[in-house]
Amino acid sequence: MxxxxxxxxxxxxxxxxxxxxxxxxxxxxxxxxxxxxxxxxxxxxxxxxxxxxxxxxxxxxxxxxxxxxxxxxxxxxxxxxxxxxxxxxxxxxxxxxxxxxxxxxxxxxxxxxxxxxxxxxxxxxxxxxxxxxxxxxxxxxxGAWAITEPDSGSDAFGGMTTNVVRATDGSGDYVLNGQKTFITNGPDADVTVVYAKLDDGDRSVDKRKRKVLTFVLDKGMDGFVQSKPMRKMGIHSSRTGELFFTDVRLGRDRLLGETEQNASGDGRDSAKSNFSSERIGVAAMALGVIEECLRLSVDYAKSRKLWGQEIGQFQLIQLKLATMEVARMNVRNMLFRVIEAAQTGTPISLAEASAMKWYCSQAATDVAMDAIQIFGGNGYMTEYRVEQLARDAKSLMIYAGSNEVQITHVARGLLSG
The missing domain is CATH 1.10.540.10 (Acyl-CoA dehydrogenase/oxidase, N-terminal domain)
Structure with missing residues (x-):
């Protein structure tokens, strides 16, 4: 395609x-x-x-x-x-x-x-x-999906401290305690998937390696507090917050699969299965940012005049526009690769998804910053949309796993072959 x-x-x-x-x-x-x-x-x-x-x-x-x-x-x-x-x-x-x-x-x-x-x-x-x-x-x-914690971003599982213990009354229930942060839709979510480590009292098991279970919580449950929206650099139209769990009582019907021995593995496997699709989604998001920045920049380069001519006639401006176009083509072609894979039922590996996320998010950020440079002082003003696009684009380098982590996944994929 x-x-x-x-x-x-x-x-x-x-x-x-x-x-x-x-x-x-x-x-x-x-x-x-x-x-x-x-x-x-x-x-x-x-x-x-x-x-x-x-x-x-x-x-x-x-x-x-x-x-x-x-x-x-x-x-x-x-x-x-x-x-x-x-x-x-x-x-x-x-x-x-x-x-x-x-x-x-x-x-x-x-x-x-x-x-x-x-x-x-x-x-x-x-x-x-x-x-x-x-x-x-x-x-x-x-819905919200809660895995990130204040001290466990990229090290999502090893640093996870949110935990559940089995209730001691023989009911089969669990008791949840902990905190999640940077949760998209967190302040408003009606339904939240929460990842937590099982503390079964066995002190011989390294805390970093304890089993991760996945639960579903509903808004308004006792002990479950959803914070007000956090203030952010960009993507302001997305509401992000913190979640707090204090002795939240969870019946076994809220444990996904209703068993600790889920056929799909523990919560780590559940989360990892979503990583590829989330990172591929970043490529589509990046394409939108790049296309809009390019459109706005071309229009501006044709209308803005300096020293008696359109700034689009200056070679340094042309270089920026040409670089944007190459980025647009590359990101679009990566999406076509994903579409063909979906049509043939061929899965995209985590390493390839990470490579796409890394490249596309960096490309979108570079294009947005170049757009601001083309607009000059106007680009720094909120009334010109390139300012918003630049703030939003930067989030893609952190969202769905920081780019530094993506590099590790790409390298591991190469070295394991």
Whole structure:
């Protein structure tokens, strides 16, 4: 695949029209935090029938599980919108188009549908999936995915201190204590997937190597506190917060799989299975930023004049524009590689996904900074959107695992071959 399909282009044009009508006029309110992103996402879903498509796909899957033709613990296919591999391009087009104007909207959408939903779908029992997924896949309810802690970012599992202990009353319940931070949708999430280490009292087991279990919490549970939104450098339209757990009582029905011996492995395996898709998603987000920065920069280079001529006639400006275009082509072609893999059912390895995330996030940040340089003093002003794009782009180098960690994964993939 070397170009977007006709269907992808039709989706692109429709999404652009939606963005111009429903998002651009509210950007200042979204960026200031005065307007939450969730109603806009729900309107997007209803406008394009994404909610109905996701609900129908989920019902088909649950029906197969009920009649035994599909087993529990089998991952759902088709990405976060519920379609098959042939619809992968549509999802990437949607993400990149939204990121041209508001990356935060995509972040809040992606974590709920791209992390919370797949974790429950791949590890939950039929009863658990019936309990939580119907309202999550349609975005009636917002999901969060909580793994990061104040002292365990890149070292997510080794440094994890949030823990559960088995209740001593013989009920089979667990008691959760700890804290999570930098949690997308954290302040508002209705449903939160939480990773915690099991403290079974065996002091011979290294704390870093204790079993990780995965639970589902609902908003308002006793002892579960969701903080106010944190103030951030960028992606302001995405609400990020902290989660606090103080003696939160969890029944076994909230343990995904309802057993500590999950067929899909412990929580580490659950989280790692999401890393590749999350990092691939960064490539689509980066493409949106790059395309918008390039569009704005070309328009500005044609209209801004210095010393009696358009600045686009100066070779240093041309170099920046040409470099942006090469970055756009490279990132787009990486996405085409992912789309072809989805269509053929070929998985993208963690090492390759890490390479894509590393390159694309760096490219988006470099392009955004060059855009500011082309705009000069204007680029530093918030009324010019390249300022917002630059702040948002920087988050991609940290989001889904810092770029330094991606380099390690790429190198390990090479050395293990």
């Amino acid at each position: 070397l170009e977007w399909s006709e269907v992808d282009l039709a989706v692109r044009d429709a999404v652009r029209d939606f963005v111009d009508k429903e998002i651009r006029p509210h950007l200042d309110d979204l960026e200031s935090g005065d307007m939450p992103p969730y109603p806009i996402i729900r309107k997007l879903f209803s406008t394009f029938g994404i909610d109905a498509m996701a609900k129908e796909s989920l019902e088909r899957r649950l029906a197969k599980m009920r009649d035994g033709s599909e087993s529990e613990g089998k991952s759902a296919s088709g990405g976060m919108f519920g379609g098959g591999g042939d619809q992968a391009g549509m999802g990437f087009v949607l993400i990149s188009e939204l990121c041209r104007v508001s990356m935060g909207v995509v972040t809040g959408l992606g974590v709920s549908l791209g992390l919370t939903v797949p974790t429950i779908a791949s590890r939950g029992t039929l009863a658990q999936q019936e309990r939580w997924l119907p309202e999550l896949v349609t975005y009636e309810k917002v």
